[in-house]
Amino acid sequence: MEETASELPVTETFRIDRPSFDPATGEARFPYRLNDLAFTEVLTLPRGAGTAAAGSPAFAKLLGLTALVLGVSYFKLRAPLDITAPDIPLTAAERAFVIDVYENGLGEFYARNELTRFGKLTLTAPDDAEERKPALDLPDRTLLPIGGGKDSLVSVDLLTHTGVDFTPFAVNPKGPILSSVEAIGTPPLYVTRVLDPEMIRLGKEAGYYNGHVPSTAINSMIAALCALLYGYSQIVLSNERSASEGNVMFDGRETNHQYSKSLGFELLIADTLANATGGALKYFSLLRPYSEARIASLFTHSDKFDAVFSSCNRNFRLTGNDGPLWCGECPKCHFVFLIFAPFMAKDRLLRIFGKNLLDEPANEQSFRELAGLTGQKPWECVGEILEAAACFYTLTRHADWHEARIVSAIKPDLFAQYGEEKLQLAMAECLTDSRDHHIPPALAAKVAAYAV
Ligand SMILES: CC(=O)N[C@H]1[C@@H](OP(=O)(O)OP(=O)(O)OC[C@H]2O[C@@H](n3ccc(=O)[nH]c3=O)[C@H](O)[C@@H]2O)O[C@H](CO)[C@@H](O)[C@@H]1O[C@H](C)C(=O)N[C@@H](C)C(=O)N[C@@H](CCC(=O)O)C(=O)O
Numbered sequence: 001m002e003e004t005a006s007e008l009p010v011t012e013t014f015r016i017d018r019p020s021f022d023p024a025t026g027e028a029r030f031p032y033r034l035n036d037l038a039f040t041e042v043l044t045l046p047r048g049a050g051t052a053a054a055g056s057p058a059f060a061k062l063l064g065l066t067a068l069v070l071g072v073s074y075f076k077l078r079a080p081l082d083i084t085a086p087d088i089p090l091t092a093a094e095r096a097f098v099i100d101v102y103e104n105g106l107g108e109f110y111a112r113n114e115l116t117r118f119g120k121l122t123l124t125a126p127d128d129a130e131e132r133k134p135a136l137d138l139p140d141r142t143l144l145p146i147g148g149g150k151d152s153l154v155s156v157d158l159l160t161h162t163g164v165d166f167t168p169f170a171v172n173p174k175g176p177i178l179s180s181v182e183a184i185g186t187p188p189l190y191v192t193r194v195l196d197p198e199m200i201r202l203g204k205e206a207g208y209y210n211g212h213v214p215s216t217a218i219n220s221m222i223a224a225l226c227a228l229l230y231g232y233s234q235i236v237l238s239n240e241r242s243a244s245e246g247n248v249m250f251d252g253r254e255t256n257h258q259y260s261k262s263l264g265f266e267l268l269i270a271d272t273l274a275n276a277t278g279g280a281l282k283y284f285s286l287l288r289p290y291s292e293a294r295i296a297s298l299f300t301h302s303d304k305f306d307a308v309f310s311s312c313n314r315n316f317r318l319t320g321n322d323g324p325l326w327c328g329e330c331p332k333c334h335f336v337f338l339i340f341a342p343f344m345a346k347d348r349l350l351r352i353f354g355k356n357l358l359d360e361p362a363n364e365q366s367f368r369e370l371a372g373l374t375g376q377k378p379w380e381c382v383g384e385i386l387e388a389a390a391c392f393y394t395l396t397r398h399a400d401w402h403e404a405r406i407v408s409a410i411k412p413d414l415f416a417q418y419g420e421e422k423l424q425l426a427m428a429e430c431l432t433d434s435r436d437h438h439i440p441p442a443l444a445a446k447v448a449a450y451a452v
Pocket residue numbers: 073074195200203210211212213214215216217218257258259260261313314315316317318319380381382
């Protein structure tokens with residue numbers, strides 16, 4: 001559906017109503033209205049939440065903010081300019097946070113649907129003048145969201161070896177999330193999330209838009225509700241530094257498929273959660289210092305999860321996955337194979353993927369896109385272009401890989417485009433940890449000492 005400026009939906013409105021939570025059933029309900037359509041999203045949290053925590057002003061605040069963030073799935077059907085939340089008071093900083101979710105969090109959605117929304121959205125909600133709420137008392141415990149792929153499992157290893165106990169957390173766990181948590185062996189905290197089926201149906205109909213939503217922002221707000229209810233003082237994400245690189249420029253801004261995994265968003269949500277809890281709830285990514293290549297090298301230290309993990313997103317569709325753990329066809333499978341290859345024994349890598357993805361000519365175009373030799377960076381959860389190019393460079397000099405079909409096929413263009421010196425420097429950079437992170441200093445020092 002194409003849209004011209006004169007057709008912008010100025011008379012349409014998206015309304016976010018007051019959400020509710022019943023501690024007896026663990027059910028949270030989030031009602032929305034898009035013009036004359038009504039939707040409800042439902043979360044089911046584990047029962048047994050303290051009623052005191054559920055009745056606190058801080059929980060009401062986080063429930064309201066969660067309603068705003070979860071709203072993106074319904075808003076995107078028409079993407080109107082006006083958003084209202086008549087019963088959810090917001091501070092100035094919270095407004096900026098919500099607008100960021102609806103602008104940059106939906107950046108890929110706008111770019112792919114050719115919708116210009118940056119700087120045009122209005123959010124009408126009552127004012128909350130109290131920017132910083134009173135301090136809550138939360139026990140010193142860690143909630144660790146698990147995605148079923150290599151990243152959060154590297155965090156499992158880092159926390160385990162630095163003596164930090166944690167509870168694995170997941171929203172709608174399935175496939176590799178369930179099997180990885182079983183291998184971790186620590187009782188998890190799981191939340192069931194049911195999107196309104198009418199929204200899913202309309203997303204496939206003419207007259208409605210569809211596209212990507214910022215899933216990490218959504219999962220993080222749900223984790224924050226659980227932190228308050230079940231008593232956790234920190235939520236530890238596993239977002240790599242490579243996630244901050246965008247895909248394309250659109251409507252005057254860089255759009256990023258992984259926006260809500262970026263450092264910029266981490267700072268915004270961390271501030272929002274801290275202000276809502278008087279500083280009691282911390283949020284940071286343990287893997288922010290690392291490139292994807294460095295994370296891959298850290299993953300090789302243990303083979304505990306080899307048979308159960310997968311980074312392939314086909315596993316995480318709402319309806320599940322009836323194919324193999326690694327499809328071997330998508331850009332994410334290709335990227336993960338590429339970054340493991342320099343660091344992992346070849347037979348182990350082939351066992352994990354079930355085949356050699358660098359020997360299949362059909363994959364060449366996809367690998368070229370990952371390394372920036374053609375097209376654009378794929379709309380997928382993949383690392384930086386230069387990082388992929390640097391990994392390819394390493395493989396051109398690697399006894400096990402230099403003769404692989406795709407490595408030999410792209411070598412001339414790789415060298416011509418980047419030059420050897422730039423590729424060598426890029427690899428060195430990938431393996432150098434960044435100090436641009438927000439891990440509490442004592443933990444950062446312990447992790448740095450372990451992750452040599
Ligand atoms: C699993 C997956 O990657 N799904 C993306 C895919 O959706 P698809 O239609 O193939 O399957 P479903 O996920 O089952 O979605 C069905 C419809 O429901 C809509 N929907 C889904 C979840 C939601 O929270 N809200 C929704 O409205 C969805 O739009 C479908 O119409 O393609 C979609 C369009 O590009 C993507 O939006 C789906 O991505 C999921 C929301 C998802 O969870 N993806 C994560 C694996 C992901 O991409 N993570 C990124 C981080 C993104 C971020 O900013 O945090 C990453 O790991 O880098």
